[in-house]
Amino acid sequence: MRIDILTLFPEMFTGVFGCSIISRAVKGGYLELHTHDIRDYSTDKHRRVDDYPFGGGAGMVMMVEPIARCIEQLKSERKYDLVLFMAPDGKTFDQNYANRLSLQENIMILCGHYKGVDERVRELFIDEEVSIGDYVLSGGEIAAMAIVDAVARIIPGVLHDETSALLDSFQDGLLSAPVYTRPADYQGYKVPEILLSGHQKKIDDWRLEQQLKRTQERRPDLLEDI
Numbered sequence: 001m002r003i004d005i006l007t008l009f010p011e012m013f014t015g016v017f018g019c020s021i022i023s024r025a026v027k028g029g030y031l032e033l034h035t036h037d038i039r040d041y042s043t044d045k046h047r048r049v050d051d052y053p054f055g056g057g058a059g060m061v062m063m064v065e066p067i068a069r070c071i072e073q074l075k076s077e078r079k080y081d082l083v084l085f086m087a088p089d090g091k092t093f094d095q096n097y098a099n100r101l102s103l104q105e106n107i108m109i110l111c112g113h114y115k116g117v118d119e120r121v122r123e124l125f126i127d128e129e130v131s132i133g134d135y136v137l138s139g140g141e142i143a144a145m146a147i148v149d150a151v152a153r154i155i156p157g158v159l160h161d162e163t164s165a166l167l168d169s170f171q172d173g174l175l176s177a178p179v180y181t182r183p184a185d186y187q188g189y190k191v192p193e194i195l196l197s198g199h200q201k202k203i204d205d206w207r208l209e210q211q212l213k214r215t216q217e218r219r220p221d222l223l224e225d226i
């Protein structure tokens with residue numbers, strides 16, 4: 001899978017893409033990540049990519065031309081399954097959304113900044129608008145990183161233990177069961193006895209019970225969807 005990210009701040013991605021599961025996915029050849037600086041597509045001598053909004057108002061608006069040139073350049077090189085735009089007024093990202101994206105071959109993600117992007121970008125070039133939650137970030141970059149992370153870890157082969165992504169919170173519509181490791185007794189706070197029993201069937205039953213209990217307590221709305 002290949003993901004191209006269009007941004008005014010490509011340097012924001014270097015740390016996140018160079019660590020942990022995302023870098024493992026890249027190094028293992030499961031995921032190709034490319035960032036593109038939208039300023040490189042400006043024809044202005046000061047590399048301007050934004051301008052004042054028509055009709056007045058606060059904040060600057062990202063111009064259509066540099067973004068259009070960048071998208072068209074990429075589209076001339078390969079076919080894209082989806083062009084996404086990160087926006088707080090988009091469809092809310094969730095595990096099902098991540099699962100669907102992980103099945104695509106080539107995706108483009110446009111990150112907005114300032115007051116927004118010229119509406120014609122959204123009308124002409126964007127297939128889906130995606131939000132990571134009901135709050136406003138200063139730009140789409142952090143949201144795009146969240147999406148890349150959620151997608152990278154479910155590409156088959158990326159995680160060593162094939163089952164671990166499948167046992168995630170939300171993957172089966174339930175929250176995860178609690179997990180423990182050594183020591184079995186931390187200052188009198190003991191690991192549930194059942195997990196030390198070696199009885200796998202009983203452990204699996206206990207975990208499912210815990211999942212249901214947690215989901216009921218913390219996110220009863222998820223149970224309505226099952």
Ligand code: ADE
Binds near residue numbers: 135136
């Ligand atoms: N850009 C600004 N806020 C955002 C959000 N909540 N989700 C996605 N992109 C954004």
